[in-house]
Amino acid sequence: MFHYLDNAATTPVRPEAAQAAWEAMTKEWGNPSSQYAFGKKAAGLVQTCRESLSGALGCQADEVHFTSCGSESDNWAISGALELNRRQGKHIVTTAVEHAAVLEPCKALEQKGYEVTYLQPDRKGRIDPAQITAALRPDTVLVSMMLVNNELGTILPVKEAVQAVKAAGCPALVHCDAVQGFLKVPFTPKELGVDLLSVSGHKIHAPKGIGALYIREGVNLPPLIRGGGQESGLRSGTEATAQIAAFAAAARLGAAAMDVDTARMSSLKAYTVDRLAWELPEAVVLVPEGAPHILPISLPACKSEVIVRVLSDRGIYISSGSACHKGTLSHVFAALKLPKPQLDGALRISFSYDSTRADVDALIQGLKAAQNAYFPTLS
Numbered sequence: 001m002f003h004y005l006d007n008a009a010t011t012p013v014r015p016e017a018a019q020a021a022w023e024a025m026t027k028e029w030g031n032p033s034s035q036y037a038f039g040k041k042a043a044g045l046v047q048t049c050r051e052s053l054s055g056a057l058g059c060q061a062d063e064v065h066f067t068s069c070g071s072e073s074d075n076w077a078i079s080g081a082l083e084l085n086r087r088q089g090k091h092i093v094t095t096a097v098e099h100a101a102v103l104e105p106c107k108a109l110e111q112k113g114y115e116v117t118y119l120q121p122d123r124k125g126r127i128d129p130a131q132i133t134a135a136l137r138p139d140t141v142l143v144s145m146m147l148v149n150n151e152l153g154t155i156l157p158v159k160e161a162v163q164a165v166k167a168a169g170c171p172a173l174v175h176c177d178a179v180q181g182f183l184k185v186p187f188t189p190k191e192l193g194v195d196l197l198s199v200s201g202h203k204i205h206a207p208k209g210i211g212a213l214y215i216r217e218g219v220n221l222p223p224l225i226r227g228g229g230q231e232s233g234l235r236s237g238t239e240a241t242a243q244i245a246a247f248a249a250a251a252r253l254g255a256a257a258m259d260v261d262t263a264r265m266s267s268l269k270a271y272t273v274d275r276l277a278w279e280l281p282e283a284v285v286l287v288p289e290g291a292p293h294i295l296p297i298s299l300p301a302c303k304s305e306v307i308v309r310v311l312s313d314r315g316i317y318i319s320s321g322s323a324c325h326k327g328t329l330s331h332v333f334a335a336l337k338l339p340k341p342q343l344d345g346a347l348r349i350s351f352s353y354d355s356t357r358a359d360v361d362a363l364i365q366g367l368k369a370a371q372n373a374y375f376p377t378l379s
Helices: 015-026 037-057 070-084 100-110 129-135 158-168 241-256 258-279 304-313 331-335 340-344 357-374
Strands: 064-067 091-095 115-119 140-144 173-177 196-200 211-215 294-298 346-350
Touching (some): 037 241, 070 173
16 A cells, blocks of 8 residues: 655546546547548547536637647647747746746747746745736737646736736736646636646546647637647647547546545645644645645755655655756745755645545654654754
8 A cells, every 4th residue: 555645746547537538449449530420429529528628627618729748738838829929029927936848948948039037936936916017028928827836836826917918018928837726726717817728637637648728719829730630720630539538537527526625635735734743843834825735845954855765665655845857956946045954855745636644644654754764863
């Protein structure tokens, strides 16, 4: 038995989603572009799935375009928005705590002559809406801001960003990476007011390899892939019907249970904070508020890489906040400008609808054991 508390990284595929994928692979496996009945049946499945996903998102079905993942959706949104606004300017506004799927394209664009303003967060990962207004310029063509930070759980002011763009009268399109926010915090693209919005399947208990980009009606984004004309001519390539079916099933079920699931995750998050305060009073909760499924903490002066490895040996899985890629410091935690002991001991705990108190209890005992064994002077 193991205890999985790294659901912000990926989630287990729920049985209903796996069943939907299996049926698409074994019963409705025709090419949706074929003109005969078997292909049209597959095309009908894709359309039904599009409607299910749009229902969960709260938008029109023709505003949903399937992709291979959230990263592809982010990259397409950025490149497409800049192409659409290519005559308006070369200035981008984003935040220093975005996912790499946004930051890396922005860094590449800087090499091509674009200017990028990176909004800096406070110690809790928050962005002040006034920062957005101050950053906008007449030549700003894109604002890209995530809804929920994937390492901190902080909710960013996306709606306020849209309002600031409108008030400034600049031509910018607004893109939102909602990969961590989808089915975790309530929103619709219309309520946010965004032009483009990215989601991913494997964060909501669907398989890896499927995502979607919301493109607001009236935004004529250029095609990402040209070819057979799939996805309204914007992303050609034979549709991944099995992944699409699983994504739609997970989204439909997740939307129906969202209130119950988020309440459960919020309760577990509060329980974890209480247990930490009682059992490990030296632990620091870095961001206590925010999305219900993410809890960033630190065991100051401990090495998070060591903690993660020791927990893994005990069948307990969480993420290291300070060494997310080959021993380099997480850009998100670095942006908070925390004291070095807190940076060294940064960890991310993340829940799903099927997480339990037993998982949390195992985690607390594992953290205590790791601290006692490897950092005895702190015990």
